Amino acid sequence: MVPFPPIPPGQDQLIFSIVGTVSAGAQPGKSIVLEPWDGPNGLGVQPPYYIRNEIAHKDEARYVNFHPQLQGGRLFIVGDVTFFSRGDANSDGAIDIGDPVSLLNHLYLGGQKPACPDAADADDNGELDLTDAVVILGHLFLGEAAIASPYPQPGRDSTSDSLAPCRPVETN
DSSP, X not given: OOOOOOOOTTOOOOOOOOOOOOOTTOOTTOEEEEOOOOSXXXXXXXXXXXXXXXXXXXXEEEEEOOOOOOOOEEEEOOSOOOXXXXXXXXXXXXXXXXXXXXXXXXXXXXXXXXXXXXXXXXXXXXXXXXXXXXXXHHHHHHOOOOOOSSOSSOBOOOSOOSOOOOOOOOOO
């Protein structure tokens, strides 16, 4: 049995995923201790409950023999972890003229609220206002690089503010 190589510190990498529901009352900053268990004496699940590791590729299952190294950890409850590109006010995946137009439509004509207010907050001052549209326009037409991080690559918001969390974009 060959152990899996360790993940270098400081590098984000998907290790595993857990599907579950976090309680509506869960408070950001709290954590849950995770202690993986491989059955009695580390022998896995014994008869009559035989379990095999399975990998699916192109809808075909392949059974594999490996015994993962078990490492405990913590699951932290966090606030909004949405990935977005600042400046993408209309959440279409691109920063273009549609973004300041969408934001100005919302601010001055009662148009639809941005699905991701933090993305529309181009200067990251915690408010949606005319300055955000000006920052995006300056970037597009004057070559100014004034759009705050995360930009140009999507990322998480590293600053706290009172803007509403991002919501899924409605598609027809």
